[in-house]
Amino acid sequence: MRGRAGIAVLATLTLTANTLMAVQGASSAVAETTPVDGASRPYEVTSKRAKEPFTVAPRRMVVPLTWSESAVEPASRAITYRNDTSKDQEIRLRVKLRDRSGNAAPAALATLSADSLTVPAGREAGAKLELRRHGVKPGAYRGTVQVTSATGKPLGSTALSIHLRAPVPAPAPPVGSVTASPDSITVDLASPGIPDLTRRHTITYRNTGPRPVTLRLAADLTGPGEEPTEAPAELLEVPDQVTVPRRGSAEVTLTFRGAGIPHGRYQGTLIATGTDGATKVTTPLAVDVGREKYNVAVNLIDRNGVAPTQPTWVYAWSVTDGGRWERRIENGTGVFELPPGVYDVTTAIATGEGETLINHRITVDDWDLDLVMDAREGEPVELSPQGVDVPGMIEAWYETPWYRFTAEGPEGSVFAVWRGPGEVAENVGFQVLGWGKRDATDGPGAAYILSRYFAGRIPSDTVWHPSPDELSVTRNHFRSVNLSRSGGLNLTGGYVDSLRMDVTFPQTVTTYIEPGLTYSRELGYGIAYENWAQIADYQAVAEQGERDDVWNGAVLTPGDFGVGAKPRRSSGGQLSVVAPITYVDSSGRTGSIDRTTNELTLAADGQTIATGTGQLYASLAPESKRYTLTWDRTANPEIAVFSTATKTEWSFESHHIDWEEQTLPLHLLRLAVPGLNDDNAAAPGSESRIPVKVQPVEGLPTPEITSMSVETSADDGGTWQAASSADEDGTWIATVTNPDAPGFVSLRITATDADGNTVAQTVVRAYKVGS
Template identity: 30%
Template sequence: MRLGKGLVAAVLAGSAGVTAAQAPAAATPATSPTPATSIAATPATPATSPTPAAAAADRPVNERTGTVTLITGDKVVVTAAGHRVEPGPGRQASYASQRRDGHLYVYPSDARPLVAQGVLDERLFDVTQLLEWEYGDAQRGDIPLITQSAQGDVPALRSARQTRRMSALGMAAVQVPKANAAETWKSLASGARTLSAGRTKLWLDGRRPFTLDRSVKQIGATEAWKQGFTGKGVTVAVLDSGYDPDHPDLKDVVTQSRNFSEEPDIRDNLGHGTHVASIVAGAGEKYRGVAPDAKIALGKVGGVRGPADSAILAGMEWAALEVKAKVVNLSIGAPDTPELDPLEQAVATLSERTGVLFVIAAGNDGLPGTVNSPGSADAALTVGAVDRDDRMAPFSSAGPRSGDHAIKPDLTAPGVEITAAAAAGTADGPYVAHSGTSMAAPHVAGAAAILAQRHPDWSGQRLKAALIGSAAPQEGATPYQEGAGRVDLVRTLAQQVTAATPNVWAAFPWDGTGERVVTKDITYANAGDTPVTLDLGEDSEVLELGAQSLVVPAKGEASVKLTIRGEGRAPGDYPGVVTARSGDTVIRTLAGAYVEPESYNLTVKTVDPEGNPPDVRVSGEAYDKTGDRRLLAFDGQGKATVRLPKGEWNLYVDLWGGYAAFGHRSVTIDSADRELTFDVREAKKVEFTVDEPTAERDRLIAFTLANGAWNTAWISFGQSRGYYVFPVRQPGLRYMSTTVWHKKDAKPSPYRYDLVDYEVGGIPDDPTYRARTRELVKVSAAYRAPGGAAKARTSVGPQFPGAPWTDVWISSSPETDLPATMTHYRTPGFAWTTQIETGTHTVAGHSEVLGRRPVAEVWNDAVTGPAFGTPAGDRDGDRLRFTADGLLTAGRAGLNGGDSTTTGKLALTRGAEALAEADLAGCVPMEPEKCLLKARLPAEAATYTLTASAQRPSALSTKVEAAWTFRSERTDKARPLPLTAVRYLPEGLDDHNRAKPGSTTVIPVSLQRNPGAPAARATSITVETSFDDGASWRPVRLVRSGSGWTARVANPAAPGFVSLRAKVTDAAGDQVTQTITRAYAIG
């Protein structure tokens, strides 16, 4: 039994044209502050002291950016400052977004119920994972899926191309063109609880990462060879990254191969498969595999990008049905969930149908509860890792298994610094040492091959039982870490007695009676010619044997009763081992129980405005103060039942159709089942009004709730019958509602109202907000064009007290021709964040709390160039790190900006010696790994030069270069590098960032220090201009002005561009030379 578990996530809901975003950190002041001559893509300082927004609670700093088309046809656009949703063609839906474990999920309202019903793979809406797997729209034009049918005959999917059929599993791999995704979804998801045309499940065709000297002797293989057992006559299938056909250790070992991957041939470009295969059966003189006379069938299921699920499934079918392998090694895995995924199903189906044994790596996550799938499958022989001294490897994934808390892994094998064959081009020589459960699993696969030679008539499950039963336990390791212990091939071959069932487990749900008892048989089989008397014992308080000894007849079987008692036990896990001994014979059987905490059923009912079961989409979840969350799976009558442990819980429910209703309740689960009803007739309609007669409300509306660590924002649109909330008084619950108004029939509108209604202590009885223009803050915004005609999309959103990461873009305008101006009227007292996307360039202004005084903003103003919003680089001991994500910062320093089309490089040198280099392709602030240079430096003091060069296909700042020269030596802790950036804010440019031909442009010049670096006074500064893109330069006179300088540039009479080059030397002797090609235009 696999018990389900709830979601562990906060919810952030979105809608058409909506982005949830984190505001960028406030700028670090420059050494020489920039004069406030313009507001460069950031709000002006209000009358009240600005309060920078809190950092996003669960947003990773290196979140990938890009656009992803979901299976529903909707697009999710993730930018440097947040995300928004764009509905697919003809789509009418609302959207909920969640952040969980550092991943962003976006659920359309007509998909979320199917996820709750367990028929739709949640990974289809994991935007972060889709981008990391390169499933974004920039990388591929289709959505890869796996479909399953209960009848086994998988029906065709509209507009989809079938790429692979796994008939024995009732599955097929298909690809849906993203352009047709909305049409495909319409035909696929006609109901709220089931898929159409007999399909039982739809999965994303995801990817799973690939998870010999002394180690062979360590498990007893060399002793087995002496007895003549070398795996001869046994075929082991290795499903991995391919192999090197020219490696001498594998030349005559791999007798069959097939390529299921996206790469063109069987060759191993990663090195993983070659290494794994040689551990199983490598024929080298120095490094021999565990079963050197076994033969290998090599199925290449993936390469450098990792294997797709459908490729693994096809390889499993090939290995079991066509090759008829006795053993299959899978050093592959991904995080497990309580539900059965397609690979777990395939392990079960093929094991039962063919008798094959799947030996699978446990995973390299190291923590409790992290055993990977498909090693989590019941039929899998799941392998953890130990070192050369039989100590648990710290990276080895441990149990309990997700869902039912059963014992996994089953056993361990050597997996630390294992030397084996290296594929050509992946290492410096023919052999290489690797660590991981990927290396442990093939040790066990080789051991299974040797045992299969010894007992050719044994099934895979009997081989598994014998290997588990004879494993050697290690002192200090628990069954959840090591299973039965480290594989011991000498004992396995010697023992004649095996336990038919190597793992006996019980999961006891709370039923109120306390009768938590189950009795199971442990059956022992004796392959020997004489009877064996076993002395029996158990080591867990929940285990009770029916006898202390058992006689197993020659060539026969005998069973003993094992009673597992959960009665009177505190909730939790009780893993243990039953041991049977007879002289040198020791058989270990994994056994134990999971006792569920006191739990009861909560039934949630919903009623529509007419008093009937709702005919709209209904979704929701329950959550507690620990972060435990459970999805509510509503039936066709608008009712859902969820099992909850005793304690305080909160319920969130929303209904979406011709109307939208949103509710929150707290409930105490104590001593009985409970029932709760959300009756829309008791809900209150949300109303916003403004005193501007020409204004009309945008179709977008958002509601945000925050309660402790839990936040949710829910946004919908186009509800003809209105928006409703369920009033409730609840201490600590924060309620916010937001909406946007613009001028009727004006495109673009000359003004916009961004309104927020906020209340602490629950959802109000009267959710009405009446806005008066004179009580709002007026923000006059100018959006410049970057040197020429351009289009931009602007998003605005408030930040809410107590809910820092729910920065909802309450309105994302359609693309607007630049330049443009707009007057915003905003509710005062809130921090507002603005983001503007101009082509591939995105800039977001940091958020400040607005008072009532008018504010002016200028966006996209020149000059875009280097700036330090956060520390850009440091030295920690002998390690140097530098991140170039501030090279393309528009206007005032401290903004969050970047361009996805950036190319260029970073380089670090010491004199003529090149120390490190990094590529800047696609460098944007929210993907710092694309902007990062790392180097290890000698301890002594030396002079270094760090150069950065970035290019982009833009009208202005087409190329930005900087070269910093500085002294550095070993540090006692991380210390910021002594770097300086030169900032410019030209005055008098027009709204295309152009100066008039023949005019003089006044340019305030300031210096900004890398935050945290010691201050250093500038001893010299020069600025030069070029009117021919850097072919020639001429100096510009600088005049001291406050803490900065002023330059006056005489612009040519002909249209063109002005480039700027500056050189600064400070009192410490550090220097910077900075060049910006086409800093502003003349025209």
């Protein structure tokens, strides 16, 4: 499926809910618990999965800002949305932010340049996030920029962490002969695990005057909160006064204590006033008081009952306020220092070729904790269909809004542990993915992709073996249409990047897919580079039940004109036609073959007026004329067995219309021959009743066919014989009597519509005759 990340821990982490990331290159020098917010990381994060159909970048954004009292330009950050599907995507954007107390942040704090966007197929579009630095209370804000489709389907998000800090005020100019150094003081009382932390800072006062000056000292500090309040007196101890000698200096020690002080930022000034009445010096002060923290000792045990032999990442997510902490634990033991609150503590412990995913929900109150995370408690995680003898793989992950932990391995080697309430309301979940394959080189193949998701918990029952009647079961019949006789099938769906199978043609591969999953199938075959073909079925939604799908069923007809390449006549009289490089099989599935040639010829009044290879452009006369456009296609002879050459000829009238671009009626025919075997062969001497359908150009109505003629050839178009056709209840049926001898049947069908336009389509070697 994919290579494992190159780390010993064998655990996978992401910072968002939709894209897996692998932890790599962790430093052994990490010795303390490291808050994720704003701190440098001791490792690199690299993408593990293939690109999703719709992606958001960045997935996480930390923005430090300095608050301004006056109006300033907002800070701007760019967010990019990538659409890797084949259709334009309409999206809606919304910002949701809350402060530390859980209250909604002011709407003015963060605004988007647009609340909706159109992201073109295969391209990117972006929005600007404007962050206001004035008119909003300083503080820490967290939330997301959420992205949904026009119908409300979640597509992703960017996690936001905004730190709007009030600046330290500039000192007032000194009055008199005395100055102070430093000119401001910032104190950190936020060290973890030391609730009675004390810091001392020294201020030096210098006197340049001819007389000593006695300074009276007083501090004015206000604390955090909705309204500024006076800081607790215990926070700062200041001497009452100090005397600074003439042309000399004196030192004053300030003592800051964090014991029992509510956490937050305290700001103010130290004012030194001279008894001479002519001296005043102010020194700005800022004090950050940290939260009370307790030790949570984590002890890891693998399934063999011993400490893991490899370094193992453990993460703690605060359900209370969204904070995140991480530890790289060596020798099975490590310590988190956490403030009071409720946490999910998560890890994945490797034992041999398998892993055990463990999540404990704990409450940190007013004492230290010992937490044992024992892989032996893990319940087996299995997800494979009943009665399908296919070796399988399992991937299970537990996710929070900020990270995802994954356990992966062969079925039977993955286990999961959940310790906590039976149900939780927070946005966490447990996802299980099962997949497996059996190649189709020596007999019928099989593959499965199954998925289970549980919001808010790891379920007590983690073993599922659904019966086939609970699943979407498709028997894919891959018919023989090429000279190589072999190829490969790529199956993707859910979070499976690529499940590749070897196939020998003709062959059947049965797929078992979880109903509701979006999945894709891509069949490739050929000889070598530039001698290759493929046919695919992208972004199908699995529906419960059984069905049969025929691939490369005859007749293979030229592909449709794309929406962006419709044949047209411009308002200036310019005709443009781009020949599709694709082909379509009898099931309507689209494919392509390397080195297929396309020649176009346009004629009017019996005279050729333009030719082109692959595309044709011509200037048309303004008056009404009947034009004939011929498209000759030759398939790569080193690959193709069927539809080796096709010729499509249209006859239509066209004239100039002021200020109007016209789509030309170059409709195509679609043929599906019933009763063919897996070699696309009909029985000798049998009769084939072939429905003929008209595929209109995108944007034009399906024309009404008024007459149809059919001819067949058994010598690759050397000679032709008439066959019958009739309109049966709105469907035209061509009736062909197949030759008695083995060989190929070529078809030439001409259809005329009610407007007098015609399309004549010739297919050399449309299908085979044989046993």
